[in-house]
Amino acid sequence: MSDAASLPPEPIPGARLFFSLDPAVTHLNHGSFGTVPVTVQRAQQRLRDETETNPQRFYTVGLTDRIAHARRYLATFLGADPEGTALVGNATAGAAVVLQSLGLESGDEVLSTDHGYGAVAFAVERECRRTGAVPRTVPVPLASSDEEIVEIIRTGLRPGRTKLLIVDQITSPTARLFPVEAIVAVAREFGVPVFVDAAHAPGMLPVEVDRIGADFWVGNLHKWAYAPRGTAVLVVAPRWRARIEPLVVSWEQPTGFPLNVEYQATLDYSGWLAAPVGIFTLRNLGVDRVRAHNAALAAYGQRVVGAALGLGPADLLDPGGPTVSMRLLPLPDGVAATFPDALALRQRVAETLNADIFVTPWNDRGWLRLSAQVYNRAEEYDRLAESLPGLLAA
Structure with a gap:
């Protein structure tokens, strides 16, 4: 992978101002509930x-x-x-x-x-x-x-x-x-x-x-x-x-x-x-620009968090298509393999890391699904990559 391909996309100027999200929380689960713009x-x-x-x-x-x-x-x-x-x-x-x-x-x-x-x-x-x-x-x-x-x-x-x-x-x-x-x-x-x-x-x-x-x-x-x-x-x-x-x-x-x-x-x-x-609002931001940004940022998040979890390229599945704004990561064996355990891990990450993520069991294994939206920044995925392995090992 080239250095350029591994870099996150440039943020869309002013896009974060469209939303009223709590800045103290890292919101990486747009796919579940969305976020309604201020307009x-x-x-x-x-x-x-x-x-x-x-x-x-x-x-x-x-x-x-x-x-x-x-x-x-x-x-x-x-x-x-x-x-x-x-x-x-x-x-x-x-x-x-x-x-x-x-x-x-x-x-x-x-x-x-x-x-x-x-x-x-x-x-x-x-x-x-x-x-x-x-x-x-x-x-x-x-x-x-x-x-x-x-x-x-x-x-x-x-x-x-x-x-x-x-x-x-x-x-x-x-x-x-x-x-x-x-x-x-x-x-x-x-x-x-x-x-x-x-x-x-x-x-x-x-x-x-x-x-x-x-x-x-x-x-x-x-x-x-x-x-x-x-x-x-x-x-x-x-x-x-x-x-x-x-x-x-x-x-x-x-x-x-x-x-x-x-x-x-x-x-x-x-x-x-x-x-x-x-x-x-989506058209005002630029529909194609938003889609490309979100897909590229989700792929970046998958790469950095996956690397922190010790995953290789074969583990980082491409969902297909240049506009898919969610990416999947397998969690270590035995982690979040049931719905109660997945919910507990979500809550633990929210309380400990001030980050909202989506964790779900599928086929007897726990999975982390990362979303990306125009209000997200690369450093939010970097922080999750730094802190998640230690939390899972604790």
Whole structure:
């Protein structure tokens, strides 16, 4: 590796001023909860103030039009059909809407990989218990190539039985970019509908949802697109839209998708209506510049922390793609190999090192996932590299 390749990216001037994070804490887990820029916080607060000034007017005069306007803006940014896009609370809520709308029956099967998000797996298990369907998981080795991933999934499909395939665009526990467009094409050969869990994609990746061609696609905007928390989009292919049922029935039920999914009476809609300001903020910083910066900084963090943990180049997996802003590191054997131990280590690092990190068990081993965002600096990863080995050895 050349000296230039091992250097961190230059910070984006003034980017840290967009955020109100506690400067005493090192925030290296943007992927879990995101961070709302000050501009978006203020826009959302203005909407809350407007609501409380005259609640009746806010909820009864033009609200659904305002929701539709926000939806159109967000869908256009993602390359999705606004008429097939619904705003939802988060990716897991979108998954629940899809699962309950499928009409699963006894003997049907829902296929996932072992890189899936835990709460989505719970949603699958619940719907299968309710309907008599069967959840099934195929293992995908961490170092698999795109071609190998596609072939593993092809082999796992069971035409006639597999009623839904769930794949992640960027996996949460392993920070791996999956070749979802190729996977969708294979599933289409077998007549199997595909749900793409793209919780991390909006803002991080240059997404064109309609080009992917999935039957269902869901993405959070609060992680990498600077929206308020509780903002996600569910995109549904035309042939499924009439079958989509909301989790909660409202007065917009006769209207059909997407408004019947979005509207829930006195829900706080301020986050959805302020979400376009997050996209504006991202564009103001420079979308491509932000993506390149974050990916390069995450790779730098992986290198320096990995070296401190005694890991070699073969242990530093590249998740694939030049804009993936998360990187994975294996922890020493026996460290954080269970969920309670992983949570305990996160808390210990937070209390001892004033650093927020993401630690999770996967395939009986503990893993550290590092995120990078424009408010981060190389020295934050350097400090973690200096202090983490001693903390793990203590």
